[in-house]
Amino acid sequence: MRFLYTLLWYLATPLIALRLLWRARRQREYLQHVRERFGFYDAADAAGPWLWVHAVSVGETRAAEPLISALQQRYPQHRILLTHMTPTGRETGTNLFGDRVTRCYLPYDYPGAVARFLNRFQPAVGVLMETEVWPNLIHAAVRRDIPLYLVNARLSARSLRGYQRSGALAREAMRGFRAIAAQSEGDAGRLQTLGAERVSVTGNLKFDLEIPASQVEQGTALRQSLGTRPVLLAASTREGEEALLLDAAQRAGLRDALLVIVPRHPQRFDEVAALIAARGLRLQRRSAGDAVAADTAVLLGDSMGEMFMYYAACDVVLMGGSFLPYGAHSLIEPCALGRPVIIGPSTYNFAEAADVAVAAGAAARVNTMNEAVLLALQLTADPARGQQMGAAGLRFTAAHRGATQRVLALLNISK
Numbered sequence: 001m002r003f004l005y006t007l008l009w010y011l012a013t014p015l016i017a018l019r020l021l022w023r024a025r026r027q028r029e030y031l032q033h034v035r036e037r038f039g040f041y042d043a044a045d046a047a048g049p050w051l052w053v054h055a056v057s058v059g060e061t062r063a064a065e066p067l068i069s070a071l072q073q074r075y076p077q078h079r080i081l082l083t084h085m086t087p088t089g090r091e092t093g094t095n096l097f098g099d100r101v102t103r104c105y106l107p108y109d110y111p112g113a114v115a116r117f118l119n120r121f122q123p124a125v126g127v128l129m130e131t132e133v134w135p136n137l138i139h140a141a142v143r144r145d146i147p148l149y150l151v152n153a154r155l156s157a158r159s160l161r162g163y164q165r166s167g168a169l170a171r172e173a174m175r176g177f178r179a180i181a182a183q184s185e186g187d188a189g190r191l192q193t194l195g196a197e198r199v200s201v202t203g204n205l206k207f208d209l210e211i212p213a214s215q216v217e218q219g220t221a222l223r224q225s226l227g228t229r230p231v232l233l234a235a236s237t238r239e240g241e242e243a244l245l246l247d248a249a250q251r252a253g254l255r256d257a258l259l260v261i262v263p264r265h266p267q268r269f270d271e272v273a274a275l276i277a278a279r280g281l282r283l284q285r286r287s288a289g290d291a292v293a294a295d296t297a298v299l300l301g302d303s304m305g306e307m308f309m310y311y312a313a314c315d316v317v318l319m320g321g322s323f324l325p326y327g328a329h330s331l332i333e334p335c336a337l338g339r340p341v342i343i344g345p346s347t348y349n350f351a352e353a354a355d356v357a358v359a360a361g362a363a364a365r366v367n368t369m370n371e372a373v374l375l376a377l378q379l380t381a382d383p384a385r386g387q388q389m390g391a392a393g394l395r396f397t398a399a400h401r402g403a404t405q406r407v408l409a410l411l412n413i414s415k
Contacts, residue, residue: 026267029087039116171195219312262301335393
């Protein structure tokens with residue numbers, strides 16, 4: 001099975017190159033550091049020993065933040081190698097850690113490429129975040145006796161069905177991990193169904209995130225500058241959701257409310273701006289740096305690394321990814337800031353966290369974007385209800401902290 005898998009990688013090489021070029025049309029950064037994607041790295045900065053953490057993109061990189069900080073405190077003699085697959089993940093790593101970590105791309109799963117990567121850095125340990133399972137990489141690490149751990153692991157029922165199609169290949173890969181730290185009992189059960197061994201439930205690292213005080217201050221100042229205007233934040237929206245949101249908002253009547261839209265992917269900023277302008281709504285872009293005018297209907301959050309600022313500036317959050325079948329994005333961050341959260345029907349990526357948040361009264365689930373906008377306006381008109389949900393969010397996030405220390409206890413790292 002692994003031979004066939006590898007053959008498919010080689011056959012797909014022209015398509016991979018075309019995909020990089022295609023994505024570079026919107027995000028030029030995809031043309032940078034291309035050699036790293038095939039296992040070729042600069043000779044400089046080679047000295048270890050390395051603790052390697054792989055976080056594919058933005059969400060995984062943010063989730064890794066408390067663990068990386070804890071690793072740096074506990075193992076100061078080691079250096080952190082942080083790998084990514086996307087430019088936005090790499091930029092997030094730069095914003096969060098600066099020069100405190102070394103960043104590069106993890107190569108595609110060609111045997112030669114992963115061999116060059118592991119030979120180049122020779123990590124003392126590898127920590128893969130969430131659902132990063134690469135059979136050739138895992139096989140090569142096992143052969144070199146490099147311990148690998150799957151951390152903050154999650155596996156939806158949909159993803160389980162996809163992995164099961166590969167049969168023995170997925171089972172072999174899962175058994176290559178020294179230990180797996182699952183977010184929930186449900187995730188642990190699905191991972192074991194796939195063949196994983198040594199699975200522990202440690203919780204979600206995102207509950208241990210340190211909220212950046214500077215962003216909270218910025219958001220608070222922005223909120224104060226808007227006076228009594230209700231502020232509705234659509235966070236991490238995906239393609240198709242902005243149109244639903246704008247239609248629903250216009251049907252409901254924005255009145256004096258300010259709608260803040262923060263698309264999940266930066267390459268879509270211009271597309272969403274055009275969508276807003278086409279509806280005749282007064283638009284401002286965060287990147288312009290101007291004060292929000294009184295007649296502005298929509299503020300486009302076209303900046304990177306400021307999500308906590310947007311959460312601090314709003315009255316209620318509509319969580320993107322949940323109103324079309326994308327699986328939703330994490331509602332932990334807005335709950336940790338005491339903001340009421342509204343989610344749609346699609347939450348399979350964070351099913352357990354969403355269910356617990358709803359049961360705790362920290363979030364409300366609706367079926368459509370129309371219902372979401374109407375509920376958001378109701379919450380802004382009833383501050384006591386919004387504050388009650390916000391307080392429930394604070395209790396919800398506080399009750400689930402501690403995953404970082406539980407994960408550290410699993411890692412077997414020689415000092």
